[in-house]
Amino acid sequence: METSFNGQRRPLIELVNLSKEYNGQIVLKGIDLTIFENEFVTLLGPSGCGKTTTLRIIGGFEEPTSGNVYFDGKDIKSVPTHLRSTNTVFQRYALFPHLDVFENVAFGLRIKNRHNRGIRGFVKEKFKKIPLEVTLTEAEIEEKVKSMLKLVGLEGYENRLINKLSGGQMQRVAIARALVNSPKVLLLDEPLAALDLKLRQEMQYELKELQRKTGTTFIFVTHDQEEALTMSDKIVVMHEGIIQQVGSPTDIYNEPINRFVAQFIGESNIVEGHMIKDYLVAFDGQEFECVDRGFGVNQPVDIVIRPEDIDIVKENEGKINGVIDSVVFKGVHYEIDVKTDKRVYTIHTTDYHPLGTKVGITFEPSDLHIMEKENYAHL
Template structure:
C-alpha cells in the first residue's frame, strides 16, 4: 500500500466516503502551501475511523472537506454515492443537512435554551415536521442517557452532559456520517474515558460511520476500526490499530504512535538484520542484501537481564517511575534506548537487553530516518 492509498479491507459493506488524489492548496503569494497533498482513502459504511497527526498535518483541512465546509483544489470526493467536490454552495448545504453530523470540542450549545430545544435546531433547518422533530430529539437524548434532563439548560449541566447534548444533536438528523473533531478534549481524564466507551457504544448501536480526529493515541487505538496517520498534508499510513502499532511504515508513524527505539540497521538477508554492533534474527523479508534499514523495537518488548546475559548491554542513565512501570533510559554505544519495565534499575548500573525475533520490526529508510527514536 502506498502512503496515500486506501488500505485494502475485505468487506461486504459499501463505501460511504471515497477520496481520490485530493489536494488543498493555499496560495499565500510568496508560496503555495499544500495543506492536503494528494490523499486517497475509502471509509466503509459503519466504520469507525480515527485521523491522527501533529498540528499542521492536514487533518483539520481533511475534516473540513469531508464535512463539505470547504472545497478541494482538485481531486475526487464522493459521499454516499454523491460526487460533492464540484457542487454549488446550495447543493453542499443540502448534503451537510441531510448526510453529515458534526461534534466539536466546543459544544456550541445555545445557552438560554433547553437540551431538547438545542437538539431540535438542526431538525428545523432540515425541514423536519414539528412532531417528528420532537420525537427524534427525545430519542437522541435518550440514546445518550439524558432522557431525564431534557428541560435543563447548558449552565445546569456538567461538561460531560453538555457534550452528550452535542452528540444527541448530531445524531438526531440520522446522518450517514458523524464527524468528530477532538470532541473529548475539554473533558477531565475520568470523564474522557467514560465518554470514549459511550461513543463506541453509540457507534456500534447506530451503525453510523464515525470519522474522529484526536491527538490522543490511546483514544485512537482503543476506539477505532481504522487509524489514518497524517503528516505534511499526506497520509503516512492507514491500517487497523494493531497494524499501525506493530507494523509502522516509517519512523514518523513509529514515533507518533507510542514510544519507539528506532535504530540504523543493515539487512543482511531475509530474516537477518544487524544493528547495535550485532546480528539479530527477525521476521521481515523482501529487502535487498545489505540494504540500510530502520529497526524498530518498542520499549515494552525489551527483556532486562544481567549485562553478561544480554544480546546487547548498556549503562542506565535515568529512571522515571510511571505508575505501572519504570521508564529506563540506557546508553548503548552512544545511542539512548528506552525500556519500560516493572523492575527498577539504578542510574549508572550496567544491564543487558534480550530481543526476540518478533520484538523487531524492520522498515525501509524514509525522509524521517534519523529524526526519531533516540532518547538522548
C-alpha cells in the same frame, strides 16, 4: 498506504486525488482515501497536517482545489453542506444557551418539520419562515429526542439549561443533536480537546460504544494517539498534507511504515542498521534474527523496537550489555533507560532496577520491526 482493507462493507466516502491550496500553500497533496459504512475512522496527525481540512471538505465547509469527493458513489464536491447526509460536532459545541437540553437536541428535527409544530415560546417566531421538508408530529419529536438522550446518558436532563451542565454533559448534548437526524456520517473535529484527562478517557469509550449502537460512520479528527488507538476501526496518519499510513490500530502500532509513524504512534527505540539477508538484520555491531524478508542485501533500514518489548536481564545473559542510566516511575510501569556502548534504549517494565546496575537487554525476533530507511510516503 493502507495496511488493512475491509471488503465486506460498501464504500461510503471516497476521496480521490484530493488537493487543497490556501494562498499558494499546498495543505493537502493528492489524498486518496476510502471510508466504509459503519466505520470509526480517525484522521490523526500533528497540527497543520491537513486532517481538519480533510474533514471540512467531507462536510462541505471547504471546496477542494482539485480532486473528487464521492458519497455513496456520487460526486458531491459541489453539493452544499445542508444537502449532505453529514452532521458535525466541533470542539466548541455551539449549543443554544437560551434553550434547554430537549430543545437543543430537537432543534434540527424542528427545522426539518414542514409544519413547524410545537416550537416553544419565541423560538416559533424565529423559525416559522424557514422552508421545511419533513413532517414529524410532536410525539415523534419527543420520542426521538428522549431516545437519543437515553443513548448518550442524559435521560432525565430534558429540562436542564445548558449553562447548568458540565463540559462532558454539554458534549453529549452536542452529539445527541448531531445524531438525532440520523445522518450517515458524523464528523467530529477534536471534540474531546477541552475536557480534562479522566473525562476525556471516559468519553473515548462512550463515543466508540455510541458509534457501535447507532451504526453511523464516525470520522474523528485528533492529534492524540491514545484517542485514535482506543476508538478507531481505522486510523489515517497524516503529515504535511500527505497520508503516511492507513490501517487498524494494531497495524499502525505494530507495523509502522516509516520513522514518522513509529515516532508519532507510541514510544519507540529506532535504530539504524542494514539487512544481511532475509530474517537477519545487523545493528549496534551485531547480527540479530528478525521476521522480515524482501529487503536487499546490505540495504540500509530503520529498526523499531517498542519499549515494552525489551526485557532487562542479568549482565551477559541478554543480547546487549549496558547500565541503568535513568529510572522514572510512571504509575503502571517504570521507564528505564539502559545505556549501551552504542546508544540508550528506553524500556518499560514493572520491575525496579537501581541506577548504575550493569544489566543485559533482550528481545524476540518478532519484536524487531524493519522499515525502509526514511520512507516517508510520497516524499
